[in-house]
Amino acid sequence: MAKGRHSWGINGKKRVRDHHSLTSKGVRAEIKICESDEEMPTAQIKLGNVTVTLAAIVLQLLIVAILKQFSNYTLNHKIIKEIFGLNIYYSGFGESLEGRPSWKCVFQFEEIVDVGSFAPEDIHIPKIYVHCLIKGEKYKKRIERLSIQKEEDIKTTSGKPGDNVRECIIKRAALEFEDSMYANLGIGIPLLASNYISPNMTVHIQCENGVLGLGPYPLKNEVDADLINAGKETVTILPGASYFSSDESFAMIRGGHVNLTMLGAMQVSKYGDLANWMIPGKMVKGMGRAMDLVSSARTKVVVTMEHSAKGNAHKIMEKCTLPLTGKQCVNRIITEKAVFDADSKKGLTLIELWEGLTVDGIKKSTGCDFTVSPKLIPMWQIST
Structure with missing residues (x-):
């Protein structure tokens, strides 16, 4: 029983x-x-x-492993908006190919509509892949990370420029955008930098869970639980945006079609090694997709982070001590103190320095040696 x-x-x-x-x-x-x-x-x-x-x-992975071992089932927990016949249509960018390689596939869904309610070209998963449907009696769509536009996300903070560490990094990171480029932005500082994209510039933001044309966080009355980014934050889309499956998303990424990847880091080495997914001994949800994002040699990888960790521990090091996300993949490092270019053979070159700081001061707070560019300039900040 x-x-x-x-x-x-x-x-x-x-x-x-x-x-x-x-x-x-x-x-x-x-x-x-x-x-x-x-x-x-x-x-x-x-x-x-x-x-x-x-x-x-871990429990979910164990269940899936057991089902695959003994029954060759796939559990698809993605939010499904409508099901007609046994064909499946996803609302928003929930389209998934996860169930297709399996012999049996189980789908959780929200709503059943009449056969023929949608055109054949709108079907995301044909009925041949669907074997079992599960519908809850009281289905509640949960928003894991409600993110809405805030005043401080759009306007600069008051006070002397650079007093706010995040503001300093964000305003410098925004200068990395170029007209007509395709960019993938990590949550936090990289995504906030998109608030400073010039209205005269078009930047197509790609999100690895399946959208090209990502917009800003929604206003309170614009929140849609079906529209989330890879960090599960609520988002909006811009006119001309498109949805696609996860495999399509990573074909773009691995194929080098994304011009810029901007993400955070725990450590970066002298030669551009990146560690940003885990600290041994601490529970993590998984390595995520950063390994794919930094894998293409045709994509510029920019790291945005604070120069030092708590207790003034070095984050820019001779060699990373944390598990690597990618090896010799970082092209540029932006901190609140300086900007470095990274070369897999020559190492780091200091190209910009925050006003009021000295090269000797940067050497003390950096865990490896670096070259100083003969064209060293004050650290740029986007005008607002």
Whole structure:
């Protein structure tokens, strides 16, 4: 006999998002999915008198691995807007090819409409791939990271220019954009830099979860749960935008069709090695897609980050001590203190320096040696 229920509750500082129970041959198993604002979701599994806690994503991977091993099933948890016949149509950029290689595919969906409601060319996944449908009784579309436009995201902060570290980096990073270029921007400083793109310039922002023509964060009344970026933040799209599947997105990225990738980092080495996805001993959701983003030699890779870590620990180093995302892939480093060009053979060259700082000061806060450009100039800032 099997039973399952979904509930919301409070478990210490964490919310219990889902609670499932199963009884088979006298043995009771329980699974609780808990989440908090500060930590990633965890799964608590109780089998008889034994309780195990692990990251929720690990549980998902185990379930998928077991299903693939014994049943060759694929679970597709993407948000599906409409299903007609057994053909599947995704709302927004939820289009996915994940289920196609599997013998059996299970889809969770929102709404069923009459056969023929959509034109054949609008179908994202043909019915030949669909074997099982799951529809919840009370389907609630969750927004994991509600991000809306704020006044400080559009306007500069007050005070002396450069007093704000993030503002200094953002305004310099914005100068990397060129008219008609295609760019992929990491969340945080890179994405905020897009607020300073000149209205006389067209920059096509690509997002790896399947959109080309990404717009700014929405206003409060523009929020759409189906429109999110790779960081699960709510976004908007611009006129002329297009949606596509994940494999199409990474064909663009690996093929070198994206002119600029701008992302953050934990460490960068003298020769352009990048470490930005994990710190050993700390729980991470996964390596993400940065490894693909920095893999093409035809894409300019710009790192935006604070010059030093907490306690003035070096982030620009002779050799990265954290696991690498990419090797000899970084072309430029932008911090609040300086701008370096990186060369896989010659190393770092200091090309811009923040006004009031000295080369000797930069040497002290940098964990490797570097060359000073004979054309060293004060650090640029975009005019607003």
